[in-house]
Amino acid sequence: MKNKKTTIDDIAMLAGVSVRTISRVINNSPMVGEATRAKVLQIIKDLDYHPNAQARGLAARRSYLLGMIYDNPDALYINNVQRGVLSVCRELGYELVVHPCDMHSDSLTIEAVGFVNRSKLDGVIILPPVSENNDLAGVFEKAGVNYVRLASVALDKAENVVISNDRSAAASMADHLVGLGHRRIGYITGPLGMKSTQERLDGFRDALEKHGCKPDNEMIVTGEYTFNSGAECACELLKNPDPPTAIFASNDEMAVGTIKAARQLGLNVPGDLSVCGFDDSILASRSYPTLTTIRRPVKEMARLATAKLIASIDGREDDARAMNIVTPYLVPRESTAAK
Amino acid sequence: MKNKKTTIDDIAMLAGVSVRTISRVINNSPMVGEATRAKVLQIIKDLDYHPNAQARGLAARRSYLLGMIYDNPDALYINNVQRGVLSVCRELGYELVVHPCDMHSDSLTIEAVGFVNRSKLDGVIILPPVSENNDLAGVFEKAGVNYVRLASVALDKAENVVISNDRSAAASMADHLVGLGHRRIGYITGPLGMKSTQERLDGFRDALEKHGCKPDNEMIVTGEYTFNSGAECACELLKNPDPPTAIFASNDEMAVGTIKAARQLGLNVPGDLSVCGFDDSILASRSYPTLTTIRRPVKEMARLATAKLIASIDGREDDARAMNIVTPYLVPRESTAAK
DNA sequence: GGAATTTATGCCAGCGCTGGCATTTTTTCT
DNA sequence: AGAAAAAATGCCAGCGCTGGCATAAATTCC
Numbered sequence: 145m146k147n148k149k150t151t152i153d154d155i156a157m158l159a160g161v162s163v164r165t166i167s168r169v170i171n172n173s174p175m176v177g178e179a180t181r182a183k184v185l186q187i188i189k190d191l192d193y194h195p196n197a198q199a200r201g202l203a204a205r206r207s208y209l210l211g212m213i214y215d216n217p218d219a220l221y222i223n224n225v226q227r228g229v230l231s232v233c234r235e236l237g238y239e240l241v242v243h244p245c246d247m248h249s250d251s252l253t254i255e256a257v258g259f260v261n262r263s264k265l266d267g268v269i270i271l272p273p274v275s276e277n278n279d280l281a282g283v284f285e286k287a288g289v290n291y292v293r294l295a296s297v298a299l300d301k302a303e304n305v306v307i308s309n310d311r312s313a314a315a316s317m318a319d320h321l322v323g324l325g326h327r328r329i330g331y332i333t334g335p336l337g338m339k340s341t342q343e344r345l346d347g348f349r350d351a352l353e354k355h356g357c358k359p360d361n362e363m364i365v366t367g368e369y370t371f372n373s374g375a376e377c378a379c380e381l382l383k384n385p386d387p388p389t390a391i392f393a394s395n396d397e398m399a400v401g402t403i404k405a406a407r408q409l410g411l412n413v414p415g416d417l418s419v420c421g422f423d424d425s426i427l428a429s430r431s432y433p434t435l436t437t438i439r440r441p442v443k444e445m446a447r448l449a450t451a452k453l454i455a456s457i458d459g460r461e462d463d464a465r466a467m468n469i470v471t472p473y474l475v476p477r478e479s480t481a482a483k
Numbered sequence: 484m485k486n487k488k489t490t491i492d493d494i495a496m497l498a499g500v501s502v503r504t505i506s507r508v509i510n511n512s513p514m515v516g517e518a519t520r521a522k523v524l525q526i527i528k529d530l531d532y533h534p535n536a537q538a539r540g541l542a543a544r545r546s547y548l549l550g551m552i553y554d555n556p557d558a559l560y561i562n563n564v565q566r567g568v569l570s571v572c573r574e575l576g577y578e579l580v581v582h583p584c585d586m587h588s589d590s591l592t593i594e595a596v597g598f599v600n601r602s603k604l605d606g607v608i609i610l611p612p613v614s615e616n617n618d619l620a621g622v623f624e625k626a627g628v629n630y631v632r633l634a635s636v637a638l639d640k641a642e643n644v645v646i647s648n649d650r651s652a653a654a655s656m657a658d659h660l661v662g663l664g665h666r667r668i669g670y671i672t673g674p675l676g677m678k679s680t681q682e683r684l685d686g687f688r689d690a691l692e693k694h695g696c697k698p699d700n701e702m703i704v705t706g707e708y709t710f711n712s713g714a715e716c717a718c719e720l721l722k723n724p725d726p727p728t729a730i731f732a733s734n735d736e737m738a739v740g741t742i743k744a745a746r747q748l749g750l751n752v753p754g755d756l757s758v759c760g761f762d763d764s765i766l767a768s769r770s771y772p773t774l775t776t777i778r779r780p781v782k783e784m785a786r787l788a789t790a791k792l793i794a795s796i797d798g799r800e801d802d803a804r805a806m807n808i809v810t811p812y813l814v815p816r817e818s819t820a821a822k
Numbered sequence: 823g824g825a826a827t828t829t830a831t832g833c834c835a836g837c838g839c840t841g842g843c844a845t846t847t848t849t850t851c852t
Numbered sequence: 853a854g855a856a857a858a859a860a861t862g863c864c865a866g867c868g869c870t871g872g873c874a875t876a877a878a879t880t881c882c
């Protein structure tokens with residue numbers, strides 16, 4: 145059924161030049177006469193010819209394939225990253241292979257390297273929290289695999305990372321709450337192992353201290369970045385004999401959980417309790433009341449990371465090593481109010 | 484930096500057999516002695532050898548790459564499909580290349596076929612609403628490209644489709660509302676061009692008629708599957724001199740918008756107004772009140788589609804042509820109550 | 823026990839393209 | 853105008869693997 149595909153030979157035949165010249169045209173080599181180039185391009189267009197990526201890759205050791213490695217329950221985040229990555233891929237002629245993995249698997253590094261080798265990827269983008277695994281980065285480094293990591297904080301090899309400054313973002317949220325008159329502020333962390341958890345918490349604590357609020361350990365509880373954990377932690381905070389007047393949940397899911405808990409305890413948000421989140425996920429704008437939160441320019445980070453990765457593939461070391469830090473910003477909505 | 488990769492020749496050398504035999508082992512050919520096979524496998528394992536996918540593809544005209552084509556604003560849906568597809572890919576040794584596109588572009592079909600040819604994909608999965616484009620399917624058909632479509636209703640070439648029976652699901656929701664005593668029910672559709680819009684509406688209407696409720700055109704308004712359009716349409720319905728006691732929004736986003744509108748009009752949900760949605764997205768379980776909705780087994784559909792696609796790649800026509808219909812089901816929550 | 827099978831393995835060409843170097847053509851310079 | 857330099861093009865090998873067919877080894881049969 146499949147009619148024979150047109151190959152580079154067909155084009156060469158028709159153009160009356162050698163295959164090598166066609167190859168040069170395809171790869172934008174400057175060593176081709178203008179007339180020849182124009183003629184060849186026209187024929188390529190007429191025949192709707194597409195170079196065989198596999199053959200090209202085999203010969204040139206390039207696949208024009210990028211990989212994205214992640215293990216993240218947060219579909220929204222992944223999807224935003226994916227969109228950012230794809231937008232750059234599209235511009236630069238790459239395709240994207242997505243590869244979820246189990247970050248707690250013993251064979252993670254083996255599996256990941258196998259993935260890259262097998263598929264002959266030109267490079268990979270690693271999303272948090274997998275990106276925090278320095279072993280993986282080390283293995284890639286050793287194997288000569290191009291990679292870029294997305295993270296919430298400086299990591300081992302800073303050149304290969306696009307960083308979101310979660311710390312200062314969390315601090316600005318603390319400023320916001322203090323500015324509204326809150327002094328007793330509850331905080332719900334993410335899982336303790338994750339960098340983002342630590343960064344956000346540190347930012348929050350530092351800011352509070354700066355404002356002269358002594359941090360009270362009873363006001364800091366450990367959640368899991370999930371809706372239910374948010375609700376449970378909020379209950380715990382609100383049961384305190386001296387309950388908080390505001391709760392900063394370190395992601396939106398937990399913030400929405402907090403609102404639910406507050407409602408069940410008969411508290412009005414933001415009247416009796418201010419609540420805020422982190423991420424500006426779709427939940428933030430859909431919840432009732434809408435959520436004051438922190439927006440991370442995820443898509444932009446993804447674009448930066450992809451550009452960086454391709455720079456490193458192309459051997460443009462300066463671009464590849466440039467420092468990339470983005471700072472998330474506060475999005476005020478209805479869930480926070482003056483005390 | 485990159486140490487030379489181990490190739491099939493290295494393995495052959497070490498095993499003391501020919502390259503062809505190694506190839507047979509890799510491809511699970513039965514034509515290999517047990518002892519030889521074991522020995523070769525051991526060596527492959529020891530050296531952590533991965534066959535070069537490009538070379539393999541070039542020689543065998545297979546890439547073990549699947550594509551996913553979509554143009555859908557609903558990130559959650561896509562992500563669920565993606566997970567389902569990936570789970571099967573993982574089992575069967577395929578990788579997934581994701582490819583968003585602009586379904587309204589004039590060059591959609593050209594672009595899509597170019598994508599498949601260029602990357603030498605073994606097959607593609609097409610998501611709605613792109614899947615509803617019969618031209619695209621036709622072009623793939625003609626080009627001999629393996630493809631499977633996900634859809635809400637029977638399409639032209641039924642063999643290549645995994646169908647979600649949205650019609651009967653919408654009908655069951657209508658049953659639910661009528662069962663709760665509602666007789667005057669508002670309905671918010673999706674964009675008129677989409678199949679899912681029509682199917683859900685038809686299912687709703689048929690069910691109402693079955694129950695002897697004459698459908699009133701004033702109670703059916705056209706939304707856009709977005710939060711804001713949901714809120715606006717709900718306002719319109721509720722401004723009616725004889726307002727509905729329940730509103731069925733044909734997706735969750737619009738349902739949440741409806742709840743917001745109701746709240747702004749001082750109506751209690753579900754006390755004064757029952758509201759329900761369709762999709763069971765994350766919003767449904769996080770909204771206040773939580774949303775009665777329809778759950779589509781999206782991941783399962785994706786798995787079916789992927790299995791079907793691979794069957795067709797492998798030439799297992801029976802499996803490839805099997806009928807695949809899944810029926811979504813009602814998930815009752817807090818937003819609907821007896822009239 | 824030797825022929826006929828069956829099972830296991832090897833050899834060669836070629837998949838479609840690019841890299842390195844050789845060669846030809848054009849341009850520039852004195 | 854002729855030599856030197858620059859630009860454009862061509863040739864060949866080879867990237868790592870598999871398909872088809874030939875060959876060798878093991879098994880079965882009468």
